Amino acid sequence: MHYVILRDDDTNALTPVNRLEQLYLPFLERGLPVNLAVIPEVRLDARRPDGGIERFLPEGHRPSEGTRRMEENPALVAYVRTNSGYHVAQHGCFHDCFEFDRVDQKAATHLMERGARRLLEAGFERPRAFVAPHDRFSRSGMAAAARRFDVVSTGWFELGRQPLAWWPHYSWKKARCAPHWQVGSTTLLSHPGCLLSRARAPKTILPAIRRQVEGQRLTVLVTHWWEYFDAGQPVSAFIDVLHETAAYLANTPNIRVISFGELARGGVPLS
Numbered sequence: 650m651h652y653v654i655l656r657d658d659d660t661n662a663l664t665p666v667n668r669l670e671q672l673y674l675p676f677l678e679r680g681l682p683v684n685l686a687v688i689p690e691v692r693l694d695a696r697r698p699d700g701g702i703e704r705f706l707p708e709g710h711r712p713s714e715g716t717r718r719m720e721e722n723p724a725l726v727a728y729v730r731t732n733s734g735y736h737v738a739q740h741g742c743f744h745d746c747f748e749f750d751r752v753d754q755k756a757a758t759h760l761m762e763r764g765a766r767r768l769l770e771a772g773f774e775r776p777r778a779f780v781a782p783h784d785r786f787s788r789s790g791m792a793a794a795a796r797r798f799d800v801v802s803t804g805w806f807e808l809g810r811q812p813l814a815w816w817p818h819y820s821w822k823k824a825r826c827a828p829h830w831q832v833g834s835t836t837l838l839s840h841p842g843c844l845l846s847r848a849r850a851p852k853t854i855l856p857a858i859r860r861q862v863e864g865q866r867l868t869v870l871v872t873h874w875w876e877y878f879d880a881g882q883p884v885s886a887f888i889d890v891l892h893e894t895a896a897y898l899a900n901t902p903n904i905r906v907i908s909f910g911e912l913a914r915g916g917v918p919l920s
């Protein structure tokens with residue numbers, strides 16, 4: 650059996666409901682779980698590493714001071730909560746640039762607690778999985794995430810960014826060329842880059858996904874809802890690929906799509 654976790658990053662209080670619906674209805678209708686990595690309290694002038702305004706903020710958005718909490722968008726919260734196929738992971742706190750790459754353990758813990766509290770205030774359950782903005786952790790940030798969450802999903806793992814006490818585990822993972830590993834009760838997941846990305850030619854995406862999914866036990870597929878729209882207009886060729894991916898995942902007998910929560914409950918092999 651091959652297992653797949655679909656992770657969509659950057660849902661926040663300014664995300665239009667109809668965009669998520671347009672992308673994920675074919676998954677929800679087929680009973681395929683969609684893991685939304687939700688920004689609990691989005692910064693209204695959140696910046697990308699290159700200094701530009703983050704594209705998960707609405708088109709025409711005028712950057713301003715302050716933040717917006719998920720609970721301030723009750724329609725979005727209700728939509729996510731009433732569709733049982735959506736599973737919420739915590740995506741940082743404010744989604745500041747490299748938010749967990751520049752913090753000591755105390756600051757990381759404080760941000761994680763604030764973010765978790767914002768999700769609880771919106772009516773979501775306490776998240777079991779954590780995704781850092783831009784998939785970047787300092788050593789302290791990683792240690793803080795592993796202490797608080799059952800699952801940490803990121804891009805890849807570098808020795809220098811792992812807590813010293815983890816180095817023996819890390820060496821063992823490295824020796825086995827294992828993409829995912831476990832430290833204590835926390836599962837640490839890598840992913841093969843954003844295969845579902847507009848930076849790739851549409852016709853190459855599904856073949857790359859098939860190779861990846863069928864080549865290993867568990868694959869995390871990462872995408873970003875805002876990439877499927879250009880100046881507010883849907884990018885049909887890319888949305889079609891996403892929906893073809895849903896059909897492929899649902900119709901292939903030896904593939905199971907799971908949530909981070911199901912992984913945390915145990916019973917899913919990592920390799």
Ligand SMILES: [Zn+2]
Pocket residue numbers: 658659740744781782783
């Ligand atoms: Zn993000």
